[in-house]
Amino acid sequence: MRSVVQSGGTVSAETISLSVQGPGLPRMVLVDLPGIISTETRGMASQTREAIRQLASQHMRNPNSIILCVADACVDPERSNAFDLVARHDPSGRRTIFVLTKLDLAERDRISPDRIGRLLAGRLLPLKALGYFAVVTGSGGADESIPAIQRYEEQFFRNSQFFKEGVLSVSQMTAANMAQAVSRRFWALVQExxxxxxxxxxxxxxxxxxxxxxxFPGRRQYSRAELFERARSDLLDEVIALSALPAKHWEDSLRAGLERSLTPQALDALLEFSALCNNGEDPSSHSAAAELQSRLDIWLRKWADTELPSQCVQTAWEELYAQLDGLPCQPDHDRVLEPLQAAVRAEARKAHRWDPKAEGALRVLQMAALDERAVPTRADWDGAVALLRRVLQRRLAEVESELAKSCGPGAWERWTRWRGRTEAQQRLVQLSNELRNCLLTGAAVGGRRNPAELSDEDLIAVRRNLLAQGVEGVTDEELRSAWPLVYRQFALRCGLDSCAQCAKLYYHYQQRIGTAADCIAVPFFYRVGRMLDATSSALRQQIVNNEAHRLEKAVKSVLDAWADDLAKLREYLRGxxxxxxxxxxxxxxxxxxxxxxxxxxxxxxxxxxxx
Missing domain, CATH: 1.10.287 (Helix Hairpins)
Known part of the structure; x- marks a missing residue:
């Protein structure tokens, strides 16, 4: 207590707790507050009076508190400031007990018994209480024991003039009776x-x-913990269901994903080397075909030795999670679980790593598949032509979509939606049209295909033709920036035309007739197709035999980490x-x-x- 008020204070709101245990003691908390004062004496800190009233009011306001209003029998009750405070916080008196102390000193000082009787009967003060009690707390010795205090109190009340004159009843005497009343009232308040x-x-x-x-009629009520267990069960069932998917389903989906991600690189290499090898000479010549074949062989071997295995693993990893996300929902699926399930899948995806040995195994298979150069059957030839056609069509659609965005709305869109082209878009359309004319003219002269870059002669010819059409101020930079997409569109359309011709030339290829030299792209894509088939089969086995189990471990790890995380459950299970x-x-x-x-x-x- 000294340490609390050592800075000069008189009272403090800090509680000093003391636990008292023993047989027969009531179970309650007693808060001993400083007495209400009306005057601050010398040595007291300023505002002490108000601090005591605020501290007392803080505890009195608690509706579960029992107020023990203690008064000194030797002091006139009119001089006390506590009664008004008690009456303000408990006007009905349903939780107030009045205690009159020092009754032995009052008898010694010859206090009027009638006044004491009226006080203990509740007729003197404007204060309502549940009970009125009188106590004597020993003879005043500092070393008095509790049994001695109790004996002194019992002896006083047995011989007291107040008791003999009927001022006190037996139930109003002694601290034990008062404690029992407090305990009874306390538990009565608790029960109420x-x-x-x-x-x-x-x-x-x-x-x-x-x-x-x-x-939600007909639905069972699930807590967050129960919903989490349902989500856990559904997620683990989904991972197990991945292994149960048919082998053909896996291989078809992996083959399609690999085709989308890998064949554009093969097509770009083919177009680039074709432009280099055919620059300035007949593309059907033996030297041009041999050079193109040599370049493609080198590129395929380098691709398989460096980037291809890791690209295939990445594609398979994405396809694994695409299949996981695309699994059908359980019959009793609850949409409330979807945010949590999506978050768990995303977290598991971060933690899941493909087996590092997979790339080495793929590299061996892919090298063997790409080394097969001859197309053995007509069915294989037709399959390679179909693969080449699909790749060309997809890339042509992408290029034409990009051209359409750059050149603005086409004729049908301008007519139906009343949308026009900007001046810059109209100029780009004129440049693109003239560059196409240049390509068509160059392709028709001597059967030569234009290279991927514009020559100085081409630039001069295109500017002259545009000037004749009224398009002035065309620079070389404008033409060179518009050229790649126009040339790529032209080359892809030519490739599609070649596909239609090559589909009929398998006999020429088999008999090594010179007209099949233009179809060198077909054997190239046959090799690519064999590589895709071998890779999709190998990846399917890796997924079913290994990666599905690794994914299951990752999902379990995330679920175990989140099981006791209330913040995660509240974040993802809501509604x-x-x-x-x-x-x-x-x-x-x-x-x-x-x-x-x-x-x-x-x-x-x-x-x-x-x-």
């Missing part, structure tokens, strides 16, 4: 409060259950149905605890019931 709270909780639960029946179910279950649990508590309180009042 608990029963009121139980009724309030029951009303709240009824309202929530009614709302549930209207909003009115979740909150309603949580509130209803929480209220039911509180009701059960309150009912058990009320039952225990009733049992203490009725010994037969407790037995």
């Amino acid at each position: 409060s608990v029963e009121a709270q139980a009724d309030a909780f029951k009303a709240s639960r009824f309202n929530l259950e009614t709302e549930w029946k209207h909003m 009115r149905s979740v909150q309603l179910a949580e509130d209803v279950q929480r209220l039911r649990l509180v009701e059960e605890k309150l009912d058990q508590f009320i039952e225990a309180l009733n049992a203490t009042k009725d010994p037969k019931r407790s037995r």
Whole structure:
């Protein structure tokens, strides 16, 4: 206490706690507050009076507190400031007990018994209380024991003039009777409060259950913990279902994904080397075909030795999660689980790593598949032509879409949607048209295909033709920036025309007739197709035999980490149905605890019931 007020204070709101245990002691908390004063004496800190009143009011305001209003029998009650404060906080007196102390000194000082009687009968003060008690706390010795204090108190009341004259009743005397009254009132207040709270909780639960029946009829109420377990079960079932997918389904999906991701690189290499090898000479010549074949062989070997295996693993990794996301929902699927399931999949995707040995195994298979240069059957030839056609069509659609965005709306869109082109877009359209004319003219002269870059002669010719059309100020930079897409569109269309011709030339290829030299792209894509088939089969085996189990471990790890994370559950399991179910279950649990508590309180009042 000295350390609390060593800075010059008189009272402090800091509580000094003391636990007293022993047989027969009532279970309660007693808060001993400083007495209410009316005057601050010398040595007291300023505002001490107000600090004491605020501290007392803080505890009196608590509706679960019992107020022990202690008064000195030797002091006139009119001089006390405590009664008004008590009356203000408990005007009905339902939780106030009046205690009159130092009654032995009052008898010695010959205080009027009538006044003491009126005070203990509640007729003197404007203060309502549940009970009025008189106590004597020993003879005043500093070393008096508790038994000695009790003996002194009993002896005084037995011989007291107040008792003999009927001022005091037996139930009003001694601190033990007062403590019993406090204990009884305390538990009575507790029971009233608990029963009121139980009724309030029951009303709240009824309202929530009614709302549930209207909003979610026929649905069971799941808490967040139960929903998490359902999500866990569904996620693990999904991972197991991946291994049960048919082998053909896996290989078809992997083959399609590999074709989309890998064949554009093969096509770019083919177009680039074709332009280099055919620059300035007949593309059907033996030297041009041999040079193109040599360049493609070198590129395929380098590709398979460096980037190809890792690209295939990345594609398979993406396809694995695409299949996981695309699995059909369970019959009893709850949409509330979807955010959590998506978050777990995303977290597992971060943690999941493909087996590092996979790339080495793929590299061996892919090298063997790409080394097969001859197309053995007509069916293989047709399959390679079909693959080449699909790749050309996809790339042509991309290029034409990019051209359409650059050049603005086409004729049909301008007519139906009343949308026009900007001046810059109109100029780009004129440049692109003239560059196409240049390509067509150059391709027709001597059967020569234009290279991927514009020559100086081409630039001069295009500017002259545009000037004749009224397009002035065209620079070389404008033409060179517009050229790549126009040339790529032209080259892809020529490739599609060649596909139609090459589809008929398998016999020429088999007999090594010179006209098949233009179809060198078909054997090239046959090799690419064989590599895709071998890779998709190998990746399917890796997924079913290994990666599905590695993914399952990653999912389990995330689920185990999130199982006790309430913040994660609240973040991903949300919605009115979740909150309603949580509130209803929480209220039911509180009701059960309150009912058990009320039952225990009733049992203490009725010994037969407790037995």
